[in-house]
Structures are given as structure tokens and as C-alpha cells.
Amino acid sequence: MAATRRAFIKNFAIAGSALAVPSAWQRVLADSKKLPRRSVAASGLELPVVGLGNSNVFREGDVQASMGLMELLHQHGGSYIDCIGPSRFVVAEAAGNLGIGNKLFLGSYFSDDDEATNRADAQRLLEMTGKSQLDVMQSYPEFVIPNWDHFRRWKDEGLTRFIGMARHRSEYYESMMGLMETGTVDIIQVNYSPLETEADQAILPMALDKGVAVTINRPFINGEYFSLVRGHEVPEWASEFDCDNWAAFSIKFILSHPAVTCVLTETANPKHATQNMEAGFGRLPDQKTRQRMVSYLQNL
Numbered sequence: 001m002a003a004t005r006r007a008f009i010k011n012f013a014i015a016g017s018a019l020a021v022p023s024a025w026q027r028v029l030a031d032s033k034k035l036p037r038r039s040v041a042a043s044g045l046e047l048p049v050v051g052l053g054n055s056n057v058f059r060e061g062d063v064q065a066s067m068g069l070m071e072l073l074h075q076h077g078g079s080y081i082d083c084i085g086p087s088r089f090v091v092a093e094a095a096g097n098l099g100i101g102n103k104l105f106l107g108s109y110f111s112d113d114d115e116a117t118n119r120a121d122a123q124r125l126l127e128m129t130g131k132s133q134l135d136v137m138q139s140y141p142e143f144v145i146p147n148w149d150h151f152r153r154w155k156d157e158g159l160t161r162f163i164g165m166a167r168h169r170s171e172y173y174e175s176m177m178g179l180m181e182t183g184t185v186d187i188i189q190v191n192y193s194p195l196e197t198e199a200d201q202a203i204l205p206m207a208l209d210k211g212v213a214v215t216i217n218r219p220f221i222n223g224e225y226f227s228l229v230r231g232h233e234v235p236e237w238a239s240e241f242d243c244d245n246w247a248a249f250s251i252k253f254i255l256s257h258p259a260v261t262c263v264l265t266e267t268a269n270p271k272h273a274t275q276n277m278e279a280g281f282g283r284l285p286d287q288k289t290r291q292r293m294v295s296y297l298q299n300l
């Protein structure tokens with residue numbers, strides 16, 4: 001738990017032991033447990049800063065475990081869930097069961113060559129979640145770019161509020177930036193972390209400039225990051241930005257980039273999911289500290 005939150009809750013508990021708790025304070029406490037949100041003016045998009053990647057429990061069709069993970073996200077005020085292929089329907093079923101379809105922001109992928117299949121999938125998701133409109137219809141740039149007129153039509157018709165593209169390697173940035181030039185992209189998803197910083201050269205500044213929302217994948221390089229830091233202590237100076245664990249070290253680095261709207265972490269482990277969401281609270285590193293974080297990891 002971030003130090004500022006810990007201090008707040010401790011102080012609140014002390015105050016609460018001596019006084020009847022006024023309802024305004026209860027609201028403050030409740031709000032303090034909700035993840036901060038970031039808004040992206042040009043797109044009109046506002047997202048809590050930590051979301052869930054396409055978890056194994058979604059892929060495996062485990063609706064009960066998916067409900068557990070999604071309830072945890074919801075309790076923390078989170079909303080973004082990245083879901084692709086059959087996972088989309090597992091997430092939709094779990095959301096429907098929990099009755100939180102309208103509270104979630106689904107980053108759903110649509111990649112079928114047959115447009116009618118994409119539309120049928122979209123309708124099925126709307127029915128399962130109880131939403132009147134999808135949040136974002138997205139796909140890989142190699143599908144989105146040749147089919148952009150379809151995505152734009154789906155948005156014009158109101159089938160989805162936002163449209164975008166998502167990829168996880170720097171070789172895709174150039175084509176993604178080409179489409180961003182048109183000014184019609186609402187949201188992109190790219191890889192970024194203290195060990196994969198190429199996105200801050202051009203694509204993140206461009207997103208910032210154009211008001212394109214940015215979600216981040218591979219915050220832990222699909223787990224490789226934890227292999228690197230295993231056996232090493234988090235440096236003491238990380239407490240200056242309320243960080244006491246390696247997951248938060250990467251997440252806080254990512255969130256301290258001004259172009260980033262939301263970071264997506266993939267886990268099926270509720271303890272890890274909680275730790276990742278907690279990293280969305282508290283202070284973030286400044287520019288000098290960000291450089292120090294990168295050097296620290298490079299020298300492990």
C-alpha cells in the first residue's frame with residue numbers, strides 16, 4: 001500500500017476511534033480507495049490508471065476466477081480490461097454475472113476478415129454486458145490500417161465510442177504513427193517499461209501532442225522483468241515515490257510518463273492484481289528519478 005494511503009487510512013482510523021464518523025469523511029475514505037483517473041481531452045476518454053491485461057483465466061474460460069479478478073478491479077475503481085478472441089465473451093459473461101457491465105471499459109479486439117462476423121461479435125458483447133455501446137473496438141495495426149474505414153463506420157454508427165490499435169513491439173510504431181497522423185485515432189496501446197523505453201522517442205510524444213489516449217502493455221515484459229530483479233532489493237530511494245516492491249517500481253515509472261493514460265498488467269493471481277492496482281496510488285518519480293530507475297535496472 002502506498003505510504004500516503006497508509007498514512008491517510010491510519011490517521012482516519014485514529015480519528016474514527018474517537019469520533020462518530022461523519023458521512024462526508026466516509027466518502028473521502030471511499031474515494032481514496034479508488035484509482036486515480038486520467039482524462040485525454042481530445043478523445044474525451046477518462047480511465048483509471050491501472051487496468052487488467054488479457055489474463056489466463058479469461059483465456060481458459062474460467063468464469064468464476066474471472067469474476068474474482070474483475071470484482072477486485074471494480075472495488076479499486078478500475079475499469080479497463082483488455083480482451084481478445086474468446087476471452088471477450090468470458091469477460092462479458094463475468095461482467096454480466098456481476099452486474100457491472102456498464103462500469104467496465106472493455107478494450108476488445110475485432111480482427112475477423114468478415115465484417116459481418118465482427119458486427120455479430122459486437123452485438124453479442126452488447127447483449128452479454130448490457131451496454132448500449134462498446135467502449136473501444138481495436139485491433140493490431142496490420143488489421144486496423146487496411147480496415148480503418150470499417151472501424152470509422154462502426155464509430156459513426158455509434159456501435160463503439162472509441163476506435164484504436166494495439167501492439168507490443170517498436171517495429172509497429174511507424175505504421176501506428178502513420179494512422180495517428182490522420183487525427184482519427186482515439187486510443188493506442190504500446191509496450192513501455194523501464195526496460196523497454198523506445199516508445200518515449202516518438203510515439204508517446206505524438207500521442208500527447210494529438211490527444212490520443214495511451215494504454216501500456218508488457219509492464220513486466222511478460223514476466224521477464226521479475227526474473228531480472230529476483231533476489232535484489234528495491235532501492236531505498238524508491239520510498240521517495242511511495243514504492244516498496246518491484247511491481248510498483250515498473251508501474252510507477254510507466255505512469256510517470258505524461259502521455260500514459262493507463263497501464264495494463266496481466267495476472268491471474270489476486271495478490272499480484274492487488275499489488276499492481278495499489279501501485280496506481282501515491283507519488284510518482286520525477287524526470288531525474290526516472291533516469292536513475294533505468295540505470296539501476298541496467299546495472300543489476
Ligand SMILES: NC(=O)c1ccc[n+]([C@@H]2O[C@H](COP(=O)([O-])OP(=O)(O)OC[C@H]3O[C@@H](n4cnc5c(N)ncnc54)[C@H](OP(=O)(O)O)[C@@H]3O)[C@@H](O)[C@H]2O)c1
Pocket residue numbers: 052053054055082083140166167168189216217218219220221222223226247264265266267268269271272273275276
Ligand atoms: N496487442 C498486443 O499486441 C499485445 C501484446 C502483448 C500484450 N498485450 C496486452 O498487455 C497485457 C500485459 O502484457 P504482458 O502479457 O506482456 O504481461 P505483463 O503484465 O508484462 O507480465 C505478466 C507476467 O508478470 C507476472 N506478474 C504480474 N503481476 C505481478 C506481480 N505483482 N508480482 C509478480 N509477478 C507478477 C504474471 O505472473 P502471475 O500470473 O503469476 O501474476 C505474468 O507472468 C496482456 O495481457 C495483453 O492484454 C497486448
